[in-house]
Amino acid sequence: MCEVKMFRLNIDPASAVPVYKQAVQAIKAEILSGRLKDGDQLPPIRELAKVIKLHPNTVAKIYSTLEEEGFIESKLGSGNWVKYKNKKIDQLRKMLIEDEFRGFMDRLMGLGATKTEIKEMVEKYLIGEQQ
């Protein structure tokens, strides 16, 4: 008997990114970090809706999106499980890193950093890491 894993999701209510997309992204990050493991059972829609204060229809959409993308498996009447292939995780890792990187670059550019400055800083940082 495996236990139901609960998790926290940080949703930004101001973001123009739809809530269900933010949650899907957050759950993928939980999987990637290893806090949610292959075979873990996810909370039922009703319970998750209550804990994270989302509309049950939104939670249903979160689960069905994750299922379509191959990260969880739903068994009718018995619940949702984390279930993925390792190849999928590699893809996801790459995607999340790229997303983070793009966000980071946008913020730097927003502060007025030039490409040369950024390049110099990255090189300096990487060299510093090696020492």
Add this chain to the structure above:
Amino acid sequence: MIKAKGVSVRFGRKWVLEDIDIQLERGEFVVIAGNNGAGKSTLLRTLMGIITPGKGEITFESGITKKKIGFISDKYSLYENFTIKQGIDFHSRVYGVKEFDDRLLRHLDLDENQKIKTLSVGERVLFLFSLIMSQKPGIILIDEILHAIDPFLRDLFLEYLLEVIERYNSTVISVNHVFSEIETIPNRLLIMENGRFILNETTEALKEKVKKIETREEIGGEIPILYKKEVLDYKEYYVYPFDEGMRKSYDYRYIDLNLTEIIKSFIGGYYVKKRISRGS
């Protein structure tokens, strides 16, 4: 499904609702916002059947009878002189409730022989919602109660509300001024002004369409401004309807907004129009 067609309500000489058209589907969670006196509570009471419209009609899908509609308001008192037990028994008889769901009341630790009029506002709201929960509601109408109850009871109320919605696929129509806890729940926003709707959009679409610009410049040109606010030496412009093309044509930082800020900008726009029309 709830459908209002051409619904108008008159109090004395004044039309407080004018030609209201809406159609809401099962499972929708709708917030109605607007300035004080816009007609929000009147609309809820009309949907509930407490007020009969002078014109137009309201229809529900088959299976939604009066017994399947719940109405919660802190101004709405029910069975004041009954004890809790009498209230539950009476309500259950009238609404054909077979099994009263007492889980919420158990959290409150009330005496069932206590008169309902002795309950606090929060306790009364939860008592009322217990009655509604037991009706297996298809439609739940909520009139400005979130601000009236303390954070602990509010949380409890929301949890049970979400459970009921999941269980019965209920449609919720909520009039609110305070949003923080429910920011991410509603799927649709309706804004009223002078007894009419000035906005009916899904929250997803709306978040893409309303943005804020903070700048020291005067914004002219083709950016549609809903509302402008001066803060110190800069200005906040609330843009609606925004489209992605504007980023290319006008190089500003377009800031995303939460639902509370979006609503505030629409209502702010109302007060500006009012001042202009008075010529002050």
